[in-house]
Amino acid sequence: MTWPEDAESAVEPVVEPVVGVPAGGGADLAEAVAPDGSPVAVYLVAPGRDDAALIDAEIPFSASVLDLGCGAGRIAHQLADLGHDVVGVDESEAMIAQLRDDVEGVVTRIEDLDLPRRFDVVLLMSHLINVIGRKRRHALLAACARHVAAGGVVLVQRYPVGWLRNLDVQTGRIGDVEITMSVAGWQADTFSGEVVYRLGDRTWTQHFEGEAVDDEALDEALTQAGLHRDAQLDAAGSWVRARPLR
Numbered sequence: 196m197t198w199p200e201d202a203e204s205a206v207e208p209v210v211e212p213v214v215g216v217p218a219g220g221g222a223d224l225a226e227a228v229a230p231d232g233s234p235v236a237v238y239l240v241a242p243g244r245d246d247a248a249l250i251d252a253e254i255p256f257s258a259s260v261l262d263l264g265c266g267a268g269r270i271a272h273q274l275a276d277l278g279h280d281v282v283g284v285d286e287s288e289a290m291i292a293q294l295r296d297d298v299e300g301v302v303t304r305i306e307d308l309d310l311p312r313r314f315d316v317v318l319l320m321s322h323l324i325n326v327i328g329r330k331r332r333h334a335l336l337a338a339c340a341r342h343v344a345a346g347g348v349v350l351v352q353r354y355p356v357g358w359l360r361n362l363d364v365q366t367g368r369i370g371d372v373e374i375t376m377s378v379a380g381w382q383a384d385t386f387s388g389e390v391v392y393r394l395g396d397r398t399w400t401q402h403f404e405g406e407a408v409d410d411e412a413l414d415e416a417l418t419q420a421g422l423h424r425d426a427q428l429d430a431a432g433s434w435v436r437a438r439p440l441r
């Protein structure tokens with residue numbers, strides 16, 4: 196997709212919705228902004244076909260998929276359409292309220308998730324892994340490890356470090372949504388920035404902070420969670436496939 200490299204999600208944002216607007220599933224809910232600053236209306240209309248195709252190519256037919264931080268179901272719905280059995284998890288009730296009936300939704304923080312089942316595929320996309328701090332990274336990956344089946348895979352999407360370091364301001368488009376992402380304020384490996392979403396005449400601004408996660412940091416975090424990296428799925432190094440060590 197053509198976010199500025201996936202400018203979609205950021206971590207630890209300070210929310211500053213400028214305008215919110217109803218887009219279906221209940222005006223109040225669609226006007227909402229998730230605790231991380233993601234506008235529901237944007238994630239309702241943004242297409243997810245490219246990411247879903249990348250994921251679909253990596254997983255078995257009719258896989259059970261756990262989509263962590265699923266938002267309004269941008270990817271979950273596409274995967275369900277491709278024949279997968281999808282459960283979506285999000286801390287935002289407003290996001291989960293947008294899920295179709297064929298995708299089970301769970302409202303909780305990923306770190307607290309403890310479902311009594313395991314999945315062929317666990318998705319940790321939208322750069323959630325770029326949270327600041329090892330402890331928080333570990334909590335996210337531990338949730339992945341708790342829910343992946345013995346022969347299953349965890350697919351993680353992060354900001355490619357080189358891309359991130361060189362980013363100043365970049366504008367891209369995904370469907371009807373124009374996204375401008377700017378990153379500044381580097382302090383060692385942590386950064387802060389801003390994403391501006393434009394949809395028609397509506398605008399939302401999301402401030403965020405995050406941490407660059409290079410291969411070494413990712414491998415350390417994966418190992419600590421009982422996982423190991425076994426493939427990189429794209430040239431940029433954004434998508435990584437991991438498997439349980441057990």
Ligand SMILES: C[S@@+](CC[C@H](N)C(=O)[O-])C[C@H]1O[C@@H](n2cnc3c(N)ncnc32)[C@H](O)[C@@H]1O
Nearest residue numbers: 204229233264265266269285286287304305321
């Ligand atoms: C940028 S949106 C992306 C949604 C979806 N993955 C997509 O690509 O369309 C990020 C989502 O992750 C959710 N999220 C972020 N951190 C979370 C956490 N720790 N636990 C649960 N949900 C979280 C937010 O509420 C938001 O809906």
